Each structure stands twice: as structure tokens, then as C-alpha cells.
Amino acid sequence: MPHRYYDFFAGGGMAGFGLGPGWTCLFANDIDPKKAMSYRANHHGGAEFLLKDVARVTPDELPGAPDLVWASFPCQDLSLAGNGAGLAGKRSGMFRPFWKLMRALHRDGRGPRIIALENVYGAVTSNGGRDFATLAAAFSGLGYRFGAVVVDAVHFLPQSRPRFFMIGVRGDLAIPDAQVAHEPCAMWHPPALIEGCNLLSPTAAARWRWWNLPTPPARNTNLAALIEDEPTGVKWHTRAETRYLLGLMSEHNRRKVEVAKEAGERIVGTIYRRTRADADGAKRQRAEVRFDQVAGCLRTPAGGSSRQTIMVIDGNTVRTRLLSAREAALLMGLPETYVLPERYNDAYKLAGDGVAAPVVRHLAAAIFEPVLERNRPALAA
CATH class of the missing domain: 3.40.50.150 (Vaccinia Virus protein VP39)
Structure with a gap:
């Protein structure tokens, strides 16, 4: 029963x-x-x-x-x-x-x-x-x-x-x-x-x-395995948009990107935009990247800074885009068959609010x- x-x-x-x-x-x-x-x-x-x-x-x-x-x-x-x-x-x-x-x-x-x-x-x-x-x-x-x-x-x-x-x-x-x-x-x-x-x-x-x-038991999947080459609902950024994100990074985060490029293999990371104080106390937007094969915590898309960005590095090629709705669902452990809302923000909010x-x-x-x-x-x- x-x-x-x-x-x-x-x-x-x-x-x-x-x-x-x-x-x-x-x-x-x-x-x-x-x-x-x-x-x-x-x-x-x-x-x-x-x-x-x-x-x-x-x-x-x-x-x-x-x-x-x-x-x-x-x-x-x-x-x-x-x-x-x-x-x-x-x-x-x-x-x-x-x-x-x-x-x-x-x-x-x-x-x-x-x-x-x-x-x-x-x-x-x-x-x-x-x-x-x-x-x-x-x-x-x-x-x-x-x-x-x-x-x-x-x-x-x-x-x-x-x-x-x-x-x-x-x-x-x-x-x-x-x-x-x-x-x-x-x-x-x-x-x-x-x-x-x-x-x-x-x-x-x-x-x-x-x-x-x-x-x-030890986790048997990593972030790269969930990332789609041809996502639905989001587009890969233009080169100018990717350069803009790189420009928002601190020296420490830019160095992470350079190290990943030197590896000479496909590496997937995630980026969050955050407001940080500079050495002089002035607040400015920063892009912070992680390459530990783990996504940051999904959140609801209250604003652009709440939506997670994917960075894929393959040698000297660097591509970026928003995390897709399907990728967000997979990061919550939902099956591929889970029916998502058509609108990106609705689907992302559903995942970010979930368990x-x-x-x-x-x-x-x-x-x-x-x-x-x-x-x-x-x-x-």
C-alpha cells in the first residue's frame, strides 16, 4: 500500500x-x-x-x-x-x-x-x-x-x-x-x-x-555532463557580450579563466554577477566564476544578477550564455521528461524555488x- x-x-x-x-x-x-x-x-x-x-x-x-x-x-x-x-x-x-x-x-x-x-x-x-x-x-x-x-x-x-x-x-x-x-x-x-x-x-x-x-554514495555526475551544446530558450552570447563579462571580473577571477584556457581541454564553469566593494569602498558589479564542476545555488530570477551564467572554455575559445531552463531542472534532479513552462523566467523561477x-x-x-x-x-x- x-x-x-x-x-x-x-x-x-x-x-x-x-x-x-x-x-x-x-x-x-x-x-x-x-x-x-x-x-x-x-x-x-x-x-x-x-x-x-x-x-x-x-x-x-x-x-x-x-x-x-x-x-x-x-x-x-x-x-x-x-x-x-x-x-x-x-x-x-x-x-x-x-x-x-x-x-x-x-x-x-x-x-x-x-x-x-x-x-x-x-x-x-x-x-x-x-x-x-x-x-x-x-x-x-x-x-x-x-x-x-x-x-x-x-x-x-x-x-x-x-x-x-x-x-x-x-x-x-x-x-x-x-x-x-x-x-x-x-x-x-x-x-x-x-x-x-x-x-x-x-x-x-x-x-x-x-x-x-x-x-x-559518491556523486556520479558533474556540471559539464548536464550542459547542452544546443540549448532551448537561451542563446550563446556574442563575442562582445562575453568580453563584457570578462571585463567585470577581478584579477583573481580573470586568472581562473586563463588557467582554464591553458588546460587545453573543454572546461565548464558558472558565473554569478555580484555587487562588491573595491579597495576604495566604491561598489561595483563583478562577475565571479567557478570551475569546480559545481553550479552555484539556483535562485529565482528577481534580476539579472540572480540568473546563473555558463562559461565553456575549449583552449582559447571562450563562450558564455545563461543557464538554460532544462539545465536548471536537471540541476534539481528532475527527469528530462519534466514539463517546463514555456517562458524562461517562469521555468527558472520554478527550479530556483524548488526542492x-x-x-x-x-x-x-x-x-x-x-x-x-x-x-x-x-x-x-
Whole structure:
């Protein structure tokens, strides 16, 4: 029997691709009409999808009793590049009406067996760790045993994308010993997360668990393998445009390009444009390149500086262009068959707002599925 889940703030339904065929979505929700179209195009019509502000969703619109609730709630106010509003912000504050629905499900006797939250790494440190403590208090208040991990998609995909996951198991369920460690693990529990635990109340601290994730196998793909010679939706820059990008580079970054040219082989790198202060304090736009076969973290295309540029060097030939929408989807672990929006910015935003599918699969295999299998007789009773 498939496991059942809800997908809040679902976007294009990337969490479902990570969970895989052993899971059935009972309910999905988002407020963005364009993302709704993508969800439906990639999830057999998406009959379970409700296009509605989560603050207006009622418990009666939530069918059945889910094994898992997945919620990738908005990150803008928790981001290190955001405005610092945290959970009090208009967008990240959507966690509160979402959690109100979780409380309502418990009152109805339909409390989710597992709840998993996903957000940016900044959720760990936002407002001096107080937002982290607020999330912990929410889980503790409903009696969940819970913990958090920070997982970088780079373990699975050639993209640097650290994300925070807080995972809770309902208090009446057994947690297999293998899923819990006696102490934090450096790979999944960075110092900021360990320090954040100091802000937990005694009750929440007693319910805290160090989730035990296995070390994933070595990644078997790199950035160059995903780059298309003839991309759809973007064009290779003119020589003048490429020279302009090179002109935006500092001496250090230009030297990286020269070293790559001297290698005499095809080398793929990525470029982000950033505002940096010069030695005299004046701010100017800079192009920063990396050739470590890993893309920078995909973001939403709020402006030109948020869109990642590809640089391909083959001997003395240097070509540049924007990352294509299909390449962005591949960097999120989505299949070639995933149907993307026609407009470039819509497709890029969909990818930048999403969750990396292989990370979800790792969490499902390491925590969600073992917990549910351990409790299957009790759940069926």
C-alpha cells in the first residue's frame, strides 16, 4: 500500500518526484497559478491540487489522514540575503497558518504521522536562532519527537544548495533505533544547528532527536555532463557580450579563466554577477566564476544578477550564455521528461524555488519510510 502525503507550498511538485512511486499525494497546495499549471502538467492532471492561499485552506479541504506532510514554506524572510523579518515576515510567516492546519488535523484525530519542513539554511540562524526555536516549539507543542538536518544537494547533484530540514514523528509512534544517533554528525549537523539547540525549552529539548542519515554514495555526475551544446530558450552570447563579462571580473577571477584556457581541454564553469566593494569602498558589479564542476545555488530570477551564467572554455575559445531552463531542472534532479513552462523566467523561477528531488529521496529512505514501516501494524489497526 503506498504511503500517503500532503504537499504544502508544492510549486511544481518536486517533492513528489523525490518521494517516488511508493507515495500517493492526497493533497497539494500553492498560491501561484503558474506553478499550479506545472504541477498539474507533471502529476497526471493534479486532481489533488488546490490553488489557494494556505491561510484560507480549511481542514475540511484536507482529505484522509496523511503519513507525511511536506512543507517547503516561503524562504524570503529567512534567507541570509533577505530582509531579516524571519517568521514575522509576510512570506515566511505563512508557516503560521500552515501550522494552524496541523493543529486542526490533530484535533480531528488525523494528526500527520510525520511532518517535514524545508527551508534555506538561514532558518537556523534567523533572528539569532529564535525562529529556529519557534519551529521547534511548534513540533514540541503537538508532542512530536523531532530533529533537524542541513543537507547540501551537492552530495547528489552538481549544485551547491544547502537546505534546512526539520522532521518530526508523532509522539505515539515508535522510532527505530537506527534512525537516531547519540550525537550530532558533522555532515548533517553544522555548528549553527548545534548552537540553536541551546535555545530550546526544556520540554522541546527533551523531544529533540539527532537524525541519523547515511553518507550518500559518491556523486556520479558533474556540471559539464548536464550542459547542452544546443540549448532551448537561451542563446550563446556574442563575442562582445562575453568580453563584457570578462571585463567585470577581478584579477583573481580573470586568472581562473586563463588557467582554464591553458588546460587545453573543454572546461565548464558558472558565473554569478555580484555587487562588491573595491579597495576604495566604491561598489561595483563583478562577475565571479567557478570551475569546480559545481553550479552555484539556483535562485529565482528577481534580476539579472540572480540568473546563473555558463562559461565553456575549449583552449582559447571562450563562450558564455545563461543557464538554460532544462539545465536548471536537471540541476534539481528532475527527469528530462519534466514539463517546463514555456517562458524562461517562469521555468527558472520554478527550479530556483524548488526542492532537489534526490535530497527528498534520501530523507525518505533514511527516515520517513523506516519509521512508517516500523509502525505499519499499529497504523493498520
